[in-house]
Amino acid sequence: MKLEEKINRIYDAAQDKSRVQGLTHNFYRYPARFSPVFARTAIELFSKPGDIVLDPYMGGGTTIIEAAANGRRAIGVDLNSLACFIARVKTTLLSTSEKRSLLDWIEHHFEDMKYHHAVDQSYTDDKKTRNLDLVKARYIKKIVAIALSTIQTLPTRNAQDFARCVILKTAQNALDGQRGRTPTASFRKQLRMNLDEMLNGISDYEIIGRERQISIYEKDAALIDTLPAFSNEKRLVDLVVTSPPYPGLHVLYHRWQVDGRKESPAPYWITGTCDGQGDSYYNFGSRHQPGFQKYFDASMRTLRAIHKVMKPGAHIIQMVAFCNPEELLPRYLWNMEELGFKEVLAQDRIWRDVPNRKWHATFRGHTQGSKEVVLIHKSVAAS
Ligand SMILES: C[S@@+](CC[C@H](N)C(=O)[O-])C[C@H]1O[C@@H](n2cnc3c(N)ncnc32)[C@H](O)[C@@H]1O
Incomplete structure (x- = not known):
């Protein structure tokens, strides 16, 4: 299949608005999760059975479930203990x-x-x-x-x-x-x-699913290259399908909002996992800090480590939301290029509106809404 056709199919899949369903995807409504149809399409088109698929900001594990279900080896990383708990339960078989x-x-x-x-x-x-x-x-x-x-x-x-x-x-x-x-x-x-x-x-x-083909790490993605999976050989990853924290948009990954937006750490209580972190821990910086320096510093640190574990020529497919794409997307893309990623068919980028209405319970910020875009890059040079 031609690259252009593959990309069109990914963009179509990114527009998927059907109810999340199938396999174990509905075990939890992880905030800002993406569609399994999107993850599956990206995996099917940009990797083959036996390949290693990585999601460095794994969240509730959409990518790793689809990767394992399609015969790929999956590696998921997230620093949120709740995300890791959920992804483990979703991918652990029971007798x-x-x-x-x-x-x-x-x-x-x-x-x-x-x-x-x-x-x-x-x-x-x-x-x-x-x-x-x-x-x-x-x-x-x-x-x-x-x-x-x-x-x-x-x-x-x-x-x-x-x-x-x-x-x-x-x-x-x-x-x-x-x-x-x-x-x-x-x-x-x-x-x-x-x-x-x-x-x-x-x-x-x-x-x-193939349970044994999955590794889940509760870690900062900036340390990915030091994980046991990469101890013998670094450049192992054939494909990255992911959705990072978003610049300028805050998602409540670690709390529920009860009785009119009062925040509760109940998910950690129920799962017996640790909390103790504030929202800036999960969002690449605090919503109270002016500018985006902290966001981009953290994003660069993680992307640099991700680049180190990707095979030359491997693709990274990201779904990213921006509150202010005109200003923030060029900066994001410039950083990607600095690190050794080349964008694939940039002129055909497709945007999707995300109305505040749908996101208000989890997103914080001063935006009326936000825009989501799919970015497809290739790893081209060692950083
Ligand atoms: C947009 S969510 C991913 C949602 C996921 N695609 C899904 O379908 O459930 C982004 C995730 O990045 C995680 N994260 C934030 N900073 C991180 C870091 N430095 N290293 C690894 N994960 C991080 C957050 O905890 C959050 O789970």
Whole structure:
């Protein structure tokens, strides 16, 4: 297939607005995730089975799931422990007995679960559950705490993490950006439905996915070239499909917004992962700092390391959103060129409007909206 046709197909896929579905993609609504159709198309057209596909800002793992499901070897890197937790659960196969234990778990513990049931205080630690005492959240907080207290009845770490993810998905639907209150009976019902749906998802993934071909690292992408995967040979990566933090747009990767935008660290509480970082940690800089120097310094550091692990001639396909593309895109592109990436068919770049309406719950900034673009570069020279 000619390069131009490949690029047109990627641009078409980037316009995909269908509901995210299939395999394990729906285990969690990771903020600013991209479409699996986009990731799959890029992987199919720019790599072949057995190749190594890297996502250095992996998020919820869309790229690595599609890479593994299409017979590629996948490497995912993210410094957010929540992202790594989710990507691991989405790509870890379960044994038949683990699946059975999960069905028993839901059967035994949830049918008669009531708000007034006692639960050890260690499950409702104040710091980890900040802002969950608000009227609309407190019932869910209690039910989630009861659910978390039953996790250790599951026989293995994989089953326990899967159960945490079921609770996470259900609680996200009930709390994150929601105005109404979810009754506890309906929450219990949704837990059951989500467990069934997620077990089906992991079974679908099992049929085509290749778990052992995936490596996930909780690391700063600026350190990619020091990871064990690259200890013998650096330039291993055949394709990068990714979506970095966005210049001038802040995404709430690490918090939910409950009861009218009050931020809660609930996802870390539920998954038992660490937090302690502010939003600047995940966004290449703080939204309160004027200018974009910090953003571009961090972006350069990571792109330099990414370049070091790519084979000469390998492609990097990025979905990037800009609040002010006229000013920021040229700067972004100039940096890419400095580091040894050459843009492919730049004149045909295609933009997509992202209305603030859709992003307001996660994006912070002074923009009315933002624009997303797909950038396709080739690694051409050692930096
Ligand atoms: C736009 S999201 C990626 C979403 C992903 N494409 C998906 O479909 O879920 C960007 C990710 O970059 C991660 N990130 C930010 N700074 C990073 C760094 N220095 N190294 C690695 N990951 C980083 C954030 O934690 C966030 O998960």
